Structure formats: C-alpha cells, structure tokens
Amino acid sequence: MDSPPLGARSAAQPPAPDLLVTRLHPPHVRPDLVARSRLSERLRRGRRGPLTLVVAPAGSGKTTAVTAWLSQDRALTAWLSLSDDGNDPARFWAYLAAACDRLAPGCAESVQALLQPQQPPAPAALVATLSNSLAALPWEGSPERPYVLVLDDYHAIDRQEIHAGVARLVEQLPPQVHLVITARADPPLPLARLRARGQLSELREADLRFTAAELAEMIAAAGEPSLSEAALATLTARTEGWAAGLQLAILALRDHPDPEGFVAAFAGSHRYLVDYLTDDVLEQQPSHLRRFLLDTSILDRMCGPLCDAVLGLEDTLAPGRSSYSQLLLDEVERRGIFLIPLDDERRWYRYHHLFADVLRTRLHALAPEREPALHRRACAWYAAAAAAEPALLAQAVRHALAAGDTERAADLVDRSATLVWNQGSIAGILELLHMLPAPAIWARPRLALVLARATLSAGDLATVGPILARVASAIDGGAATSGVEASLRGWVAAIAAHEARLREQLDTAFAQARQALALIPADDQAGRGFATLGLAMTHHVAGDLAAASERYAAAIPLLLAAGDRYSEVVARAMHGTAALMRGDLAAAEALLGEALGRAQVGRTRLPVAAMALNALGEIAYLRDDLERAQRCCAEGLSLAELGEVRDAIFVGHELRVKIDLARGDAEAAARRAAALIARAEAAHIPLLAAWSRSIAAWADIARGRMEPALRWAAGYRPAAGPLSPIRADEFMTYLRVLLAAGRAAEACDLVAQQLPHAAAAGNSDQRIQILALGALASAAQGDRATADERIGAALALAAPDAIRRPFLSAGPPMAELLRAYAARRHVAEPLRSFAARLAGEPTAASPPAPAPAAGAAALVEQLTAREREILAMAASGHSNQEIADMLVIGVGTVKTHLHSLYGKLDARDRMSAVVRARALGLIE
16 A cells, blocks of 8 residues: 555644654555455445454454555545554554544544643543544545554554543544554454444454465465465465465475475474464463463363363362363453353363464473373363363363273273263264274273174174174183183173174074173163163064064163163063054154153253154154154254264155155155265165165156166065064065066065964064055056955054055055055954045035036146145145145145146146136136
C-alpha cells in the first residue's frame, strides 16, 4: 500500500521527531501473497460495525490477512504498529494521533498540545480530541465505514490506563471510522458488551488456518514444485494450517531432493521451527511459565487438576483454592502461546501440535531425567479418573509406557478390561491391547483371552484361532496357577465355541460350549455366563428356538451378577429376537425394552443397544410401520458403527435394504446391498458374504434385473435341514427368484421340504414367509386348494400381531390370492377382514361399493372399490405416501392399485387417468 494511504491529504502533520515513521505504515504486501478471499470478505463485512478483533498466536498471519484485505479494499487507512515502547501512555497517544493525522490532518497537533511533559495525559480529553477530529471526516452514510484505523500487535500494550482509553475510544468512535485490533490474546476491552450489541466482528486462530487448497497456492506462488493431494493434506494437518509453520516448511522444501518424503517426516523437530518457536516464543516467557510449558508438554491434552498432578502440587493446594495450574493456563491463553481450548468451559486445552513437539524436544534436551516422573504422575491421575470416565484409561496406559513401566501399563489394561468392555466399544478394547508390547500380553493368559474375545467380536476369525492356541500352550507351560487353570481353559473353550458357530461348525460349537461349562467353576459367573450365551446362540443358529430361549434366560442373571453389561445386553437382545422369531411379538418387545434399559447408562446409550434396536425395527417392518422401522434402524446403525458392533452393522444394513424395497425404491436398495457385499467381503467371513449376495439378488428382482438374480441362484444350494436366520434369508430370496423365473414347481418342492423344519423349530417368522411364498408357488401351479390352505395358515400366524409385510412384499399376485381367499365362504372372521385389508379390499364392516357411474359401462373391466378410493385421492392431489398413510396400507400397494386402474382406464399416468375418469363420470 502506498504512503500516504489513498485519500489522505498531503498536508498531514509530520510525526514528532522521536516517533518512528515506519510504525505508521502497514507492512508491504508481497507480490507472491496468496489471495484469501474468504478472510477479506469477513473483514469487509466487519466494516459495518465499529470494531474488528483479529486474535491468534504468533505466526498465524493476522497482520498479513489485514494488510492483504486493505490492499484490495477501498477504505482509507491509518496504521499503527505497536511495540513495548508504546506502553508509555504519552507515547501511545502521540503515536495514535500521528496515525490518525494521516486521515484527519491537524489531529496530531491537537493531541500533542494536550501531552504536557510534566503531567500524565488525561485520557478523556485525548479521546475526545481524536474522536472529534475523526468525526469531521467526510462521509456519505454508506453501510461500510470508509475509514479504517488499525492497531497492530496490541498485545504489546499492558498498561491499564491505555486499555481504558482505547475502550473509551471504541465507545466514542464516529460512525464513519472502523477500528481493527490485531493481538495474540484478547485485549482487556469490554468485548462481551460489544458482542451483545452486535458491534464486534472477530477472526480467530481457526479462521486464519490455511486450507490444503490455499497451501497449494502458497507453494505455487513460492515457485516450488507442487505436492500430491495426500502430501498437502499431511502438511496442513501437521501444521494445523499455521501460516508461519507452512512458510517455514516451504522454505525447508526448497531444493529438497524428496519433497514427499520430507512432508511425511515433517514435525516440530525441524530446525526452522525449533529456532522460531524457541527464540520468538518460549524464551520470551518468564521462567515460571517456561517451566510450566516444558513440564506439561508431555500431555496430549490438559486441565488444571491434571497439570497440578504432573507438577506434583496435588497435596500442596489448600481445600477450596483454585488450581495453581488453572491460573497458569489462563495466563498462557491470555498471552496467546499456542494454547487451544477444547471445550466452551475452558476446562480442557492442548498445545498446538508443532509447539508441543518443540516443547518436548526442548524438555528432553534440558531435563531428560524429569520425564519419567512427569509421565508416572500423569499415569496415576488418568488411572484414577478412568474409574468414572473409562475413555481416559488409554491416556493412563500411554503415560505408563512413556515412563518405561510396561508392567504398570499391562496391569491397568488387565484390571480395567471389563470396565472398558462394558462401554461397548470393541475398537476401544483393541486400541488398549495393541498399545501393549506383545510379551506383556502373552505373559498374562487372561489378558490374551480378552484379546481373543475382542478380535472375535471384530470379526477377525482368522486371527482368533492362533491366539487361543497360544493361550492354551501358555497354560500347558505353567503360565497359570492351578487354581485358575480350569477357568482359563474353560474361557478358551467358550471363545472357541463362538468362533465355531460363526464358521457354521455347529457340532464343534456345541461341544466347545459344553466343555467350557464343565471346566469353568461356579464362582466364575462371567465365564459361565459367556459360555451359556455361546450355547444359546448355537441353539439359535441351529434352529432350536425353544432351547435357545431357555439358555438366554439362564445366561442373563449370570452376566448381570458378573457385571458384564455388554454380554448381558447381547443376551437380552438375542432373547427378544428369539421371541420375535417364535411369533410372540409382545414378549419380544418387552425383552428388547429391557435390553435397551440395561444399555442406557445415565444419558448415554451403549453401542450394543443396536442389537435391540435392530430387532425392534424388524418388528415395526413386519407390521409395515416403515417410519418407526427406519427410526430404529438409523439409531441402531449409528450406535453399531460407533462401537464397531459387527453383527448389528450387518443386520441394520439388511433391514434398511428391506425398508427401501418396501417403499418401492429398488435402486436405493440395490446400492445399499452392493455396499453390504463389499463390507462382508472385507470382513473375510464367507457366511456373511454369501448372505449379503442373496440380499442383492432380492433387490435385483425388484428392479426387474433377472439376469444377475439368476446368476446368484445358479450358485445357491438349498440346505436339507433346519435353516439358521441367515440361511433362511438366502432361502426366501431363492424362492423369489424361482417364482419370478416361472419355476414354480421347484419352489413348491422346496417349500414342502422346509415347512416341517420351521414348524418343528417353532419358528413362526420363517413359517409365515415360507407359507406365503409357497401359496404363490401353488397358485402358479394351478393348485388353488393348497394355495388357500397355505394362505390361511400364514394369515392365522400373522393376524394376532398384525404382521403384514411378508404379504405386501409379495406384490400383486399375493393381493389376488388374498382377495380370492377373503371371498371364500368358509373363511371366518377375523381372517377374512385381515386378508381383505391386506389385499386392499373393503372389510366386512365397510359400506358397500357405490354403483358404477353411467359412463363406466365403457370400461372392459370395472374398478374395484379400493381403486375408486385411491383414484379419488389421487385426483385431489395426494401423494402415494399420503394415500398409503390415510388408508393404512403400504406405498407399494398404492402403486399396484394405480397401475391396475391405469390399465383399466387405458391411461399412461396419474394425470391421464384422472382426466379419463372424469370424462367417464367416475369422479367429479
């Protein structure tokens, strides 16, 4: 920017001889400066008010952002760069008047007359003189104030009388002048009052951070070779967008033979950053603050009590007194020393990553002997805090390891495994275990079993077996005392039972579960509960729902007594799922409600609650309450993904596919099914991969894409015995493919084979689906009697709980079967009414259909009463979803009726159908 600024009058008073003219000029704008329009726009909008505050640590680009904006803006500018010598009030006001004189000539002379050598300046008079001079500047009343006064580096001022004067100046600033203050910390001005009045615009550290795109522009402007997107992202993340850090990094990149490798290794130890942060930041602080910064640099995040503990001050603080470290943290934040608040309460903080790196390097160079003790104190504080907040345990383990105390770290994980497990985060358990050196785990068989169990829950079946084999070998080698040896062997067998079940090796699973119960002593309720749960789930997969329910009921009190909340919620959710499959939806909802209650800890719902939510969503889906089904599914998936509850993730995505299909959105269902296949294949569990491909085949049928569905069917081999829940899903899809391909005879044979197994297992859910699809197969074969028999049996099972979706999902052929069934004289209520409602026909209690209008005689086939009803609603402008909601039917059913009446009315779409119906007098 030229000097004087554009618009300043040449008659401006020269500054007093002892004032540095360079302080009155903004820094020169470099030609290679990256234009950051988002910041300039924020600053431009701020000109509508009296004050803009730009606050960020050293090197954040505060001054650069302001000068870049002013170089592009049309504002007339007065600039004052402050330093320590500006703390003398007389010099401060002399400098400020000299800066303002560039806008309002004569201002400096007026102020100088008030600055008597032997008397302190009177702030009120000085501010009034400045304000009156600036108020005389010409202004046309534009929204954006045309004059800008900048006080740069205001953090250099620490005299309260100066702050009071500036606060008065802000209050009395004329409406054509805008004040910009840059500082490393908030100045002691009435900022809260200005915010409340809407008179303050602010730019903070987060706003000034460079983005990866802006970094790319900076590198190009510096004439350096471009970096890959990955390297740009890495460098931006390492520096946290800090302008000085990026500039220093670019300087280091110059002529570097391996720029990408440099970026990968870039950290706060680089000599440019060390020099800058050490000389310009750390060494400028008082000694007590330097010691505090160095000693607390070992912490990834910090609060007052934690810092007190690390400094060894816990026992020296008087009760009720504020934390000494909190006072220091407040001071560090006020000074703008790269301290980032992590919450709105200003309780937790962290240092800027690069600054923390420099502090740690400095601590290690100056006092390496202090580091272990600092880490041990941090470990003790986090270990105590983890009792109330288990997520803090990882920090305790990290500090124990940093102190070189591997035994302490392993003990912490060993003693707290159940506590962390009950939070429902498999990822959290694995994170803790993977932090430990492998020998520390293998030396503790019980800890190795926790690793095996967590690995199993994460779905890594290939790794579970080797872990169990190594644990068994350690037990054989005498790693366990005789008193706990049987319990440990029992745990090995219990985990092996769960692994075998997931591999569909049911005989092995039963044998291992029973062996576990024979080995685990009665006082190990956690082990017996876990083994009983494994036996129950094996019965469940084998199709014996009665035995599964009995074992679930037995496992729940054991797990409750042991405090294994995670497994207890799993047992309750699976117990409810078994009741659902047995057709007792009321009992299922009660059991699932109990599971949700146990998964609620305070205001937090544990991720394992997803298993109960999925089952409740399935109940809502069966009843065709798709909105509730989706709500349960959405919450369940969110929790399952959060805690990496593998089974719940897969079941939740399958339920969402079924909801999409029920809503007629086959394309969305196909996309979700494809994603499910990818996830299952990534998990390397063949059972889940095969199951997910069957779900995709169902979506293909719904889209009318028979070729991929037939390809899937060609590789499917129906099981001869009872079907597990997953295998049942595959079987139903196979029946749908056969029916869609016109192979009804094959479908009839398979239905006849499987119905007895589903009946023997008491699996009402499977029976309804097999009966419904079997009825369609029999009807396609012309066997009306068998079709009626199967429809009647399916309705008898479904009616008490208003299960609708197995019928609605079968499409128009099922509607015809239901209409025909409801018309049979031998059918008794309430099955007749239920069948009629499902088919979209009036119930027995409904009024008779009106006689056709005279013009309706032209129709080859008359409209049904329900078609007339839907036609009238369509003519009134209701959407398919609104019609479905009002008639309490599925959207797919509405579409079926619409397509039927399109055919009868010889119409192409809804509009032409309405026009045609009005012409025939069918609707008004």
